[in-house]
Structure formats: C-alpha cells, structure tokens
Amino acid sequence: MARLNMVEAIDQALRQEMDRDDTVIVLGEDVGRDGGVFRVTDGLYERFGEDRVMDTPLAESGIVGFAIGMAIGGFKPVAEIQFSGFVYPAYDQLLSHAARFRTRTRGQRTVPMVVRMPYGGGIRALEHHSESMEAIFAHIPGLKVVIPADPYEAKGLLTSAIRDPDPVVFFEPARVYRAIKMDVPEEQYTLPIGEARVVREGADLTLIAWGAHVRTIKEAAERLAADKRCDVEVIDIRTIAPFDAATVVASVKKTGRAIIVHEAPQSGGFGAEISAQIMERAVLHLEAPVKRVAGFDTIPPLSKLEDLYQPSVDLVVDEVIATMEF
Amino acid sequence: MARLNMVEAIDQALRQEMDRDDTVIVLGEDVGRDGGVFRVTDGLYERFGEDRVMDTPLAESGIVGFAIGMAIGGFKPVAEIQFSGFVYPAYDQLLSHAARFRTRTRGQRTVPMVVRMPYGGGIRALEHHSESMEAIFAHIPGLKVVIPADPYEAKGLLTSAIRDPDPVVFFEPARVYRAIKMDVPEEQYTLPIGEARVVREGADLTLIAWGAHVRTIKEAAERLAADKRCDVEVIDIRTIAPFDAATVVASVKKTGRAIIVHEAPQSGGFGAEISAQIMERAVLHLEAPVKRVAGFDTIPPLSKLEDLYQPSVDLVVDEVIATMEF
Amino acid sequence: MPVTTLVSYSVQRVEVMDVDGEVDASLMPALSPERITALYEVMVLTRVFDERMLKLQRQGRLGTFARVAGQEGAHVGAAFALADEDWMVPAFREAGAFLLRGMKMENFLQYWGGDERGNVFPEGVRMLPASIPVGTHMLHAAGLGWAMKKKGERSAVLTVFGEGATSEGDFSEAMNFAAVFQCPVVFFCQNNQWAISVPYHKQSQACTVAQKALGYGMPGTQVDGNDVFAVYKTVSDALENARNGGGPALIEAHTYRVTDHTTADDARRYREDAEVEEWRERDPIERLSRYMKKNGLLDDAGETAVREGAVAKVVEAVTAFELMEPPPPEEVFAHVFAEITPPLAEQRDRLLRRLEGRE
Amino acid sequence: MPVTTLVSYSVQRVEVMDVDGEVDASLMPALSPERITALYEVMVLTRVFDERMLKLQRQGRLGTFARVAGQEGAHVGAAFALADEDWMVPAFREAGAFLLRGMKMENFLQYWGGDERGNVFPEGVRMLPASIPVGTHMLHAAGLGWAMKKKGERSAVLTVFGEGATSEGDFSEAMNFAAVFQCPVVFFCQNNQWAISVPYHKQSQACTVAQKALGYGMPGTQVDGNDVFAVYKTVSDALENARNGGGPALIEAHTYRVTDHTTADDARRYREDAEVEEWRERDPIERLSRYMKKNGLLDDAGETAVREGAVAKVVEAVTAFELMEPPPPEEVFAHVFAEITPPLAEQRDRLLRRLEGRE
Ligand SMILES: Cc1ncc(C[n+]2csc(CCOP(=O)(O)OP(=O)(O)O)c2C)c(N)n1
Ligand SMILES: Cc1ncc(C[n+]2csc(CCOP(=O)(O)OP(=O)(O)O)c2C)c(N)n1
C-alpha cells in the first residue's frame, strides 16, 4: 500500500475510474497538459488523451453547463473548477439546471456529474483563493456536497461521487492537499455518501468538522486526552448534503456536549444547521450549549492576518475546556 | 394617509428617493416603459426619463456588475432582478465584488447599491419563479439582506436601503405584493436595517419569520389567542443580515419557546442560524426545543402541489400546540 | 504596410419565398408535396393549439405561458429539418417544435398547467424540456452535441432561443465551447424583435444577431423567419454540415412576436399597434398557404379541412388533459435524487402522516 | 435577390514601429522627445520592478503574483494614453500601469505581500485595484464609463484584460452594456497567447480577439502589442473618440507572455522554449530603445543610467516595504461595512480579548 498525499489519491481515483469506465471525462481549466494547477490531474492527459481530459476555455458557467449536456448525453463528466472562489459564475447552472433536471423531468433526464474544486484557506493565497462557501451548495435541493478530510477519504469518496447517479459537488481542502501522506490502497474502493464518520470515540464532548478542520479537531482531542482533560469524540461530517444527523445525534446523546468547527463565516454556515438539528433532536441530552468555532463574518483576510481567521487547535482546545466547565 | 399595497409602497419609495437624490438610478429588465413585470417601477420612466430608469439588456450579471461601476462612479443604483430565480448569474458579482470592494480597498472604493427582487412562492408561477434562497446571500460577508413583510415596512426599509452606504439585497415577497393594503404615510421615512421587530407581544412562545410568513405567524398567533390556547409573541426578523440576535434572544428568554418559520428549504436555511443563536445564547431558558417549520429540501413543486410546500397557518398552529405540550 | 486587414466577413440574409408565396426556384429546398403538406399541417396545429391554450389560461386552467402565434415559420421550420436521431434543446417559445417532435399535447398542457409529469417525453424522443432561465440552455446543447460526436453518432443538436438570450453571458460561453470543440450544434435564434418590453435596438447595437457568430469563428446567417422554406433550407444545410463534422453555426430567424410576451403581459404598454399590424401581414402560415394554393397543394376546402382537423385534435387533447389526476403528494419528493435520502424520506413521511391525519 | 449581404466587416492590424525600431512616419503619434523618454523610463522601471518582485517572491517575502515582463509595450503603452481624469480598471497583469498611474511601489508590494492596505491609491488617482476573478471587472469599467458620461465629464475608462478573459460570459455582457449605453470605455485585451496552459487557439476559434467587437456593434482593432507606439496611438485615438461621445471600442494587443503564468506556474510543462525565444526577440523595451538610439534620444550610457535609476527607485521602495508594520488584528473587521455591525463588533471584541489574554 502506497503512502499518498491527497493530490495523489485524487489523481489515482480519477485514473482508476477512467480506466474502468470510459464514459468518465475530466474537463476544466488547465487540467490537460498542465495536469491542473495543483497537479491533481497529473498524467491523465498523457494516458487518456485530449478527448477525455479536456482543457476548456476560461469560463466556469461554460464548464458546468457543457458538462450538464455531456451528462445528459450519456457521459460522466468530472469538472474541475480551478479554485472554489471562481465557482460562482457556475452557481446558476448548478442550482437551476444540474440540481433540477431529474426533478423536472421525473427522472427522464439526469445529470450524473462531479464538480470538484480546491477550497478553503490556510495556503497564503491571493484574494478569492481562500473561501469556504460550502454552505451555499448544501442549501441547494438536488445537489450532494462531499468534502474529504484526508487522502484515504478523498479516494473513496471521489470514486463514490463519480459513480453516483446525481450531481455531486466535491470540495477538496487545498490546505490538506500536500500536508499529509497516508496509506491508500492501490485497489479501488468506495466510501458511502451521506454517512458521517466517527474518527475517534470519546465520552465527554463531540467535536464536529469536515475537510481540513477534521485534523484541527483531531489534534485538539489528542491534546486534551494527553493532558488528561477530557475524552473527546471526533466526527467528520464528510458529506454535508445529505447530512447524516443520526450519527451526530447519537454521539451528542452520549456525550451531552458538542462543538462544531468550520472556517466558513459563522453566520449561515453549515454549523448552524448542525446546531439546529442537535437542538431539534437532542437538546434534552445537553449538558452545555452547543457552540460553533467558525470563521468571522468578514472577507477572509490576506496572508498577513490569515491565521487569525482560521480556527486553530488552541482555540478549539480552549472552547472545549470552557464547554466542559460550563 | 393612503392605503397602499406593497407594489405601490415600493414604487412610492423609489419615486420619492429619486426626487430627493438625483444620483439614484433605477435599472433592470423591463423597469422602464413597461414599469416592471410587477409594475413596481410604474410611472418612474415617465417621470425621470430613460437616463434614470434604464431598461438594460437581458443579463443579470451585467446588471449588477454595471451597477457596481455606477456606484463606484458616484451614483446609487437600484437594480431590479426580475425574479429572484434569475439572480444566480449575478451571484458572483455580488459576492466577489459588490460585497468586497470596501474591504479590499480599505474603504477607498465603495458600492452603495440596492439589488431588489421579488422572491418566494405562493403565486402559482412557472418553474424558477417560486424560490426563496435568501440564506445564500446572508452568508456573504459584506452584504446586507433586507426582507420587508408588508407595505409600510417595504417603504421604510427600501428608503433606508437606498441611503445605506453598503450593498443591500432587498427581497420582496411576491405573494405579498398585492395581497394586502395598509396605511402608508405619504412623507418619506426610514426603518432601521439590522433591527428585528416585535409585531405582537406574547408570553408563551416566540414565532419568528420574515417576508410573507410574518403574516402566516401573525395569523397563527391570532388564531391561538382567539382559541385561548396560548399567548404567542411574533417577531419579524426584517433584516437577516445583519441579524438582530438580541431581539430574538430577549424574546425567547421571556417565552422559553420558539418556532422559526420559513419557506426556503429547511437544510441550511436561515432558520438554522436563528436556532443556533438561540442555542448559544438562551438554551438554558428553553422549556422546549426550538423548532423549524420550513420548506422541504426539494425543488419547489409547480402549482398543482405548491400548497404542500408552503408553511401554512394550520401547520404553524399545530406545531405551536405541540411545542406548548412538549 | 503598417495598417493591414487581417480578416473580412459579411453576413448574408436568405429568403426563398416572398409574402405572396412566390419562391426562388434556385434556393427552394427539395420537399415533396407530402412533406410540404405535413409542414403546413403542423404549423396550423400549432396556431390552433396556441389559441386554445390562451383560452384555457384565461379560464384559469393553465398558468402563465408564452404564445408562439406568428413564429411558426421560424421554430417549426427549424424543427422540421431535424432527423429523429438529432436532439432539440428548446427555450420556452417553441410549442410547434414540441408537437412536431412527438410531445403529446395533453402532456404539454399538463406541464403548463402546473404538473411536472407533463415534462416526460415519449420514449426515444430526443428533446429536452422547456428552459425558463433565459440563455442558459444553449450550453447543454453544446455539451450534448459534444457527446453525440464523441459517440460517433451522425447526429446534430438544434437549440432555439430568443434574441434577448444572446445578451446573457451563457450564450457567449455556449457559442465559444461549441466552436472550440467543434460540436455539431445549430444555434437558432428566433429574433422576434422584443424581449418582453425591450426592443432589439436596446438589446444590442449589432445590426444583426447573425454577426455575433464571427466573434467565435463560427458562420452566421440571417433568414426571413416568417419564410418557412428559407428557415428549413438554412437549418437543414447547417444541420447536415454539423453532422458531417463541419462544426456549429448560428442562424438568426428574423421574425416578430405579434402576441403579448406571455399571458401575464400587456404589450400595449410599450409598443405601437402599427408595428404589430405590419408584421401580421407577413404571417408565415398564410404565406405558405398562398404558395401551396398557387402550386396546387391546397385549396380553400383543404384549408378548412386542415384547420378543422387541427381543432379536433386539440379538443381531444384538452379532454385528455382535463381527465388527468392531480399528482399525489409523494411526487414532491420522488425525483430529487435517484434514491431518496434519509432527510427527504423523513420530510416526506412527516407530510404524508399529516395529510393522512387530516383525512 | 434572395441571398443578400446585410453587413460587411473587416478587422485591421496597426503597426507603427518594426522590430528594428523603424517607424512609419504617417502613423507615428505626436510624442515629444520628453514624453518618449518618460515612456521608456517607466517601461524599464516596470521591468526592473518585475524582476525584483520575482526575487522577493522566491525569498518568501511576497505571495504568488503575475509577472509582466515582455508585456510592457502593451499595458504601459495603453496606460500612457490616459489623462488624469480618465479611469483605469485593470486585471492583474498590469504592474507598469499601476506605477504610471501613481501607485507607490511599496504599496504595490504591500498588497502582493498579503496586506490589503496596499490597495489604497494616492488621493485622486482614478484607478481600481487588481481584479483576480478573470473577466469580471470589465463590467465595472462599463458602469464607471456610464457614470462619467452621465456626469458630463469629458473622460474615458480604459479596462485591461487577457484573451482568456474574453471567454467569460461577463466579458460579453460588459461589451454589450458598453455598446448599448454607448459608454466611453476602451476594452484593451493583452492577448499574450496563453491563459495559464491554454493557448489561444484552444481558447477561441476566432482568428482575432478584435473581431469579437463586431457582435456588439463596436469597432475592433488589433495592434502589435510589442510596439508601444502602435499601442499608444490606437488607444489614444479610441480614448479620444470615447471622450467625444463616440462610444466604446475593443483593442487587441497581440503580445506574448514570455514568463511563467505566475510565480506558482511552470510553463515548461506545456509549451516549447522555441516559441518563447521567438517572442523574446520582439521585446518591446529593446525595440523602443533601438528607435530612441536611432533618433538620438538615447545612447548606451543613457540606457545604463535609466536602468540604474530604476534599480535605485526599486531598492528604495523595497526598503520602505520592509519597514512596514503588519496590519493590526482589528483590520480584519474594519472595512466590512461603513459602520461595524453588532455581530461583527462582537466577533472582533472576542478576538481582541483572546489576543490580549495571550500576551
Ligand atoms: C435569466 C432570466 N432572466 C429573466 C427572465 C425573465 N424573462 C422571461 S422571458 C424574458 C424575455 C426573453 O426575451 P427573448 O430571449 O428575446 O425571447 P422571447 O421571449 O422574445 O421569445 C425575460 C426577461 C428569465 N426567464 N430568465
Ligand atoms: C473566474 C476565474 N477563473 C479562473 C481563474 C484562475 N486563473 C487566474 S489567471 C488565469 C488565466 C488568465 O488568462 P488571461 O485572461 O489570458 O490572462 P493572462 O494571465 O494571460 O494575463 C486563470 C485561469 C481566475 N482567477 N478567475
């Protein structure tokens, strides 16, 4: 079993699924000869040619709208948006068409499609390159929103996303891309879309995150355990749509406490949905209010102040302690 | 004092503010000679001419992007999007530019602008004409999101929105447009952006809504009072961004119960944010879990099944009773 | 030479049949009398259906819809050029093309009456449903065209839209993608001079819509959109060229919206009757009937018979429409995803329990 | 005649100075020796600054940025045609225009070093900051142009973008709005043949970017973008025409990106060195210096002096940049709205309390 980083794991997932199913087509800006600006599609152009690894014109709405047509025509497009900060021109095609074709045609026309993109901060990037706006996709009926936390997850979830009969938005935490390596099986495997994952069991408090911040909360949990402060359960939400309330609720019923961590702006972030669901399904089990540790309701600052914006392990640890002491 | 419906109240607000401030420019599709497809801009073209009431080409991103330039150039554009279902092509200009110019230029370039649009269901409309996606705007840092519930509110809030130095998205509940008439002062007045409004005081439970569903919850409260079942407080959120947590929290601390009503899809709707804030600030005061009565996570059905989708007075009444009996 | 000419273009207009029904033999497409009669019949059926839909809407039995009367020469002529293997990707003002492609009238009524189930085409009909967000669907046509080409099919895609739609950025992206990937797509613009209340000269400064093709390295042609032979010929040629690997084309049908924009509109608020009257005289159906009469394909009795036949069909469809059951509540949740998700199942069950409790 | 020609267009290319520095006198713009020297100086300064920024980036003192070396003829030439009252609306590859318009180099470094405060222009400078989302800012230029016209100002707007940007729908919408409202805007495309790894022929099937203007009823011209006189002349004329109410224009500067796309890119992955070398020979600065030497405006010593002067200025700016204080934490919240909202004030106060607690 090879040790891969997330870029390599995604690249491998794409390659293997393209080998298996020749209707799978990768398209996007610079995905071809360049192999993508993060090299996620490295080697695919050489292996599959320009008909299956398509460099498109510079137009995100075009990419997604064209991919919708490809999907209706019997292909499985996997579109890359170069950075999630540039997906907004395609928001209309995603919401008004990709997510609706099945409903409006009672299943006669469908859009099996993946739109993948790097997202999130912590990479010292330019303006518009650090956003974390997954919540606005989770609110669109008819879309699935998947966010892997590590290389193993990325490979399995992407394989599932490609095989899914419905449109999936696949957010890849840019911060994780090359930050960690881990064992990833060479053979293909899938992971379930719609199921959260208990990363670490614990009795006292449930920490909840997705994407890059699964690592943040895992580290926080480990530090708290090492310091013998408390025993924290760690949940990776994994697919924020559909949201697996059952796993979260079961955990909170056990621990009685929960903190949700995300880097997206707090107001209207997906953390609110999780908190609201805990309210609806488990409030009587709470020993302390559910808290959110989230980004500010500001534009993500440029690199000089970026660290202030990102939820840190320190901050999470402090908030856990405060909740434990509530 | 004339009795006006919401269309007339908004039209009047626009006319009076255009009279007062000749940098105010109305632009959009069919806002000119046609007076807007809902007649909201009726008479403005005749009064102010085509330079101040501009029929634009059919392009929403164009309208908002062009308006941004106008605003930076010293004007106060009030752009109309014909239906909120067609605002998504302009989402990028709103998020990536309108909402960010002030931040990125440290206040040197600003975008005082209003983008108004009818939204919401209940009008037996075509596909894409019944959406209620206000939550995706409330999640954008740098935008204000204002939603009037009745003609009086509409006039005052729109006047404030136009005078606001920052970009405001102004959602007009299409269902309310001609549904009610009420006394609206002829003279200009403003209403605060960022303050929720207690529409009816009550002791037992807080009902929370905005836009068309303020009427739903008011009727529910009245019916419950008439039936002597309970005494419900009714809050009109009015501006979901910035969100006035203080008013909601004060009310819930008093009543100990809350239900949030909106027609947007439940998952990731703005109701989640309100519930989460109650969790964070008032959970110890609750006598029952906070509930949401919201749209399904589906595409709004066409007219034949539309009524199932909309939160009804009946449903709200039943949920209030269930919460009271919790 | 320091100022050099890099490229030169011109835009042509094609006319085959004049208002009196006289045709230019050199351009006249090869259509058998039977085909011409079939074309005429579907144009008349489209007109009769449109008039009946207006009545149904006024009676509250249909929601808002966009009339097509006066534009039959354009979109019916274009759709008539399609082979069964071709796809059509419409906007929302192409009722005649729906009928021609095999959509049942009762289902068309069902959809515009507020029931999504009316969007289902008979098996094997290659057509997408109406697209309400203006300008967005041409990208689907481009991608679909790519798919047909990639599969090695000898088929093409016809996508139809109004001149207002050409202002949307998505139109530009669709044209560009189709050109860059040489997709077999014919972009067919019904330039009916109005986008609700906005006349063409306020929509664009370009003399023609056709010339927009030049910016994408694509050929662009204008045709008289009320001349069904010119439309048929130009679209046929473009489709055939596309099927043969010749790439996409833009065709502008120069026509006119003689009706209100939709049943919710009142065009007298923004335009002069005189302009409308002028265009009524160029009616595409009357023009075709003049040609047919001159050429022995139709007489007054035949004209009446065609109309009466159309009325009978429409009456039958309306009856079928009126017998349709309303959709059951679970339809709201049935097709959001291939398999219903747990959150949706929960919402559905809650609704059904509530509805049961009420009964 | 049933096939008629409706409109004809051709696209011209303007060249004034050849690679050897020889100019066509009939087209040579009226520029005094002082102005030519000033133009040369800012082009050299731009080059020196660009090279220094690369070093700073490699040392980790700047973030990712887009180099401009080789494109000074295009964007500096264009910006040189602006009057103070004109606006400029740039993309992100126009460093020379920033310097020319009065942005301080240290602030430019500050911004690309990750501090928004570097985006503030000296009072009265009419320019917008860099726009990262490709293709989106031309709409702002159109609206700004409209505002200038409406105010009765005799000023125009120059907006600059790459050929990749012309694929975005917003480009099309901006062109159309500017044409329909006859805004005084010059759309200036630096067609440097590459959009990251995508060459122009995969970006568009159109022979030229210039011809895209035709679809909007706007004039379109191509110029040799490495010929600063041709650029200056064409842009000057278009700006003057726009100021006089003649409406917008599109100008394509035919140039080349000899560098990597940005400091995060490696162009050797996708293109041949030979192509790059060919274009290096058309270097716009060397071409101008040849002209100046031939015409007694520059000698070798002068050339060295200009370069050394530029280096000195850059060194000074870098020093100033390095002395800058990092922004205080409250800057995160300071300019979201004109007046901070209660939720933001709460978030800010919480952060500040936390930071205090740490100290
Ligand atoms: C994106 C979008 N914006 C606005 C509308 C509202 N609308 C419906 S039809 C129409 C005019 C369309 O004009 P055109 O494209 O010329 O087609 P026509 O109606 O003339 O057939 C408008 C503005 C819409 N449906 N979609
Ligand atoms: C909307 C958007 N999509 C993608 C990107 C990523 N990106 C940055 S520059 C660039 C290429 C731009 O090409 P071009 O317009 O030709 O300008 P050039 O870089 O050649 O100056 C891309 C794809 C972006 N910044 N914005």
Ligand SMILES: [Mg+2]
């Ligand atoms: Mg039209």
Ligand SMILES: [Mg+2]
């Ligand atoms: Mg380029």
